[in-house]
Amino acid sequence: MGIQISLKLHEKFTKYPCCFKRRCGILNKDIQINIYFQKGGSLLKKKWWWLLVVLVMIILGLLGGKMYMDNKKEQKTLDIEKQSVKVLKKTFANIAKVKIERIGYNNMTGSYSIVVTMTNKQGQSAYFDYGFAENQKEISDYGIENEDVQKEGATSGKVKVIYSNGSGEEL
Known part of the structure; x- marks a missing residue:
């Protein structure tokens, strides 16, 4: 049965x-x-x-793959921005706030060009760009816009950071 x-x-x-x-x-x-x-x-x-x-x-597979790749690219950009701000803290003294305006990648050199507005503890700001290569311990080059804000030295305290995607944190 x-x-x-x-x-x-x-x-x-x-x-x-x-x-x-x-x-x-x-x-x-x-x-x-x-x-x-x-x-x-x-x-x-x-x-x-x-x-x-x-x-x-x-x-659906293609859309899912594109979303995954976009998320991976955004995460890599965020990691580069964090690394560069840590190096920026070791380059300039008395940084209170860093706002990353935009970031660009050069395929030929493998380096990034980052445009920031940096504010010191006295409230003065400087809008400038600098070059940064991934996993480097120093900034390759930067433009001097305001010597009062861009004093060479190191920042030991926490710095408020606003990333290019709008998110923020303190480093």
Whole structure:
């Protein structure tokens, strides 16, 4: 004696021999699944549905991959900005706040050009750019805009940082 499961989606459907049999070890019985297809349904319509399903899966895969890559790129940019601010603290004295305006990458040199507005503890600001290479311990070059703000030395306290994506933290 076996278990029989039938799937009938519509009264107009006619039974075509599409049957799956399997022996179930737990119940020690045969299980049979019958599937009913629509009478007169063409094979071409079924192929179009499968093609549509495959295309939707491919599009979802591509969108998911793009979102993953964008997130990975944004995370790398954030890591570079953090590294550069730590090096900036070792280059200039009395920094209170750093706002990263924009960041650009040079494929030829492998370095970044970062534009910042830096504010010292007296409230004076300087808008300038500097060059930074990943995992370096010093800034490669920077433009001097305001010598009162851009004093060489080191900043020992916490610095408020606003990153190019708008997020902020204290380093």
